[in-house]
Amino acid sequence: MAEAPQSATTRAHSNIAFVKYWGNRDNRLRLPANASISMNLADLHTTTTVAWDSALREDELTIDGAAAADPALKRVGDHLDMLRARFDDRRFARVSSSNNFPMGTGIASSASAFAALTMAACAALGIEPAERELSALARLGSGSAARSIPAGFVEWLPGESHESSFARSFAPPEHWDLVDIIAIVSREHKRTGSSAGHQTADTSVLQQSRLRSADERFRMVKAAILRRDFEQFADIVEEDSNLMHAVMMTSKPPLFYWEPVSLEIMKAVRHWRQADNLRVCYTLDAGPNVHCICAAGDADIVEKRLRSLSSALDIRRSAAGGGAQVLPADY
């Protein structure tokens, strides 16, 4: 008789990077070219159940209630292959995952997805790796997923090997009441995802110069977060995002993620900060959505102004969030 499946359910939050990860020193191991800093997003999360089942002949994946095919199925299967090899288990798995935010829009679904998947796959096997090991394992599925394992404000130092490339928390979520107001400019699926993008980063003549100055921005942003110094934080966060997009736009082939309305919002945000003293700055990932990072006291007015810029904008809002967690069986 077949053994009963072993299952576990986890939840991991998405994260927004303040100093970006763009380009790998080792694409297979996802060893990043530079250190990055992020904040977990409490209100954007992925919930994933993994059931290892000896009756299955292949892995099965459902995302938001629908059966998923390649390339998502292949990417998840590859990650499970790595975990099967590492933990010496040959069973296939039934994976069911749901997001409370739209996928493929530049809100990082791969970060929360691979953090939740990695933790659920381990928990279902009865394995509880140390946080740094879990973060490194999640990194193999998606680099930014390494940062969705620990809580709050997180740093990911590049490391030189699989074991030494992991993310860790340097301040809990309640350390600073920043709010991310995300202007969702488009729900269209991205044409070029991050994994392909990372591989072209070195084709931009600007990447080396971005990397030479990245450690300095990393130190300044971390110090600004620790001191809760919004002014210093805002200038560097915007510069870092602009630098990453300059690399993207000058790669071969070029990657243009901004839409006209993205630029309109970026200019408005700078104006609100400089002319009206609102504590808000912008940052964009590999997509057109604009993350407006603001001090909690200015969040309502920033949201109101964003809505009056364009009534077509969809808006999501989130404070800093905790780390990935195993949910109780009856969650």
Ligand code: DP6
């Ligand atoms: C622009 O982690 O999505 O969001 O490792 O290939 O899955 P893969 O890439 P991913 O890259 C994230 C890039 C970014 C910046 C960041 O989050 O640091």
